[in-house]
Amino acid sequence: MGRTPPHPDSSQFDLQRVLEALVDPVRRSIVTQLDASGEDVACGGFDLPVSKSTATHHFTVLREAGLIRQYYVGTSRMNALRRAELDDVFPGLLDALVRAGRARPGHDEART
Template sequence: MLAHPALDDIRLEHVLHALSDPIRLRIVRQMAVASAGLACSYFELPVAKSTLTHHFRVLRESGVIHQIYRGTAKLNELRADDLEKLFPGLLDSVLRAAGEEAARLPGPRPAR
């Protein structure tokens, strides 16, 4: 079983740290528009599998995502309701700002 922080143990500085990395922010942006949990293999990112595992662990341990096993797949879901309860408007603001930044910067744009 994977360790997840209880709602009362989620700390703002850990959430902000998790969201400060561009790869983790791309993951969260993709999860924010998903209608269901996404398998780790769904994400096509320019990092090694071991690095991707690290990013998912940081997101999980900070309380940003919830991971569960379904058969052999590990599904990832954004803890949007929990984050909204603890830090109203934070996730929406970060996602909106990330989308605006992606629109104004040249180069490949991360998935929304």
């Protein structure tokens, strides 16, 4: 299992899938935190209001939609935002969402 899980190529990105991934507040929070941090972040490094197993599920959905890239470092699973590829395929989308999340108090940013 240790090895890197399957990631879609950017040529396979699908808008429907991406939106389904981003419509969940927890997942959007992950993307937002990742974007804000500017660095890759381990699963445990996020502030999420759900159990570990649920978090795993969300990371999987994000990965399969092509939003993040995951790789292992020791026992930690690191997560990287696939910004360049996303911007290439869906120009402006990520930025608009991140901006929107910042502007509106919204249900983003989990826990304190």
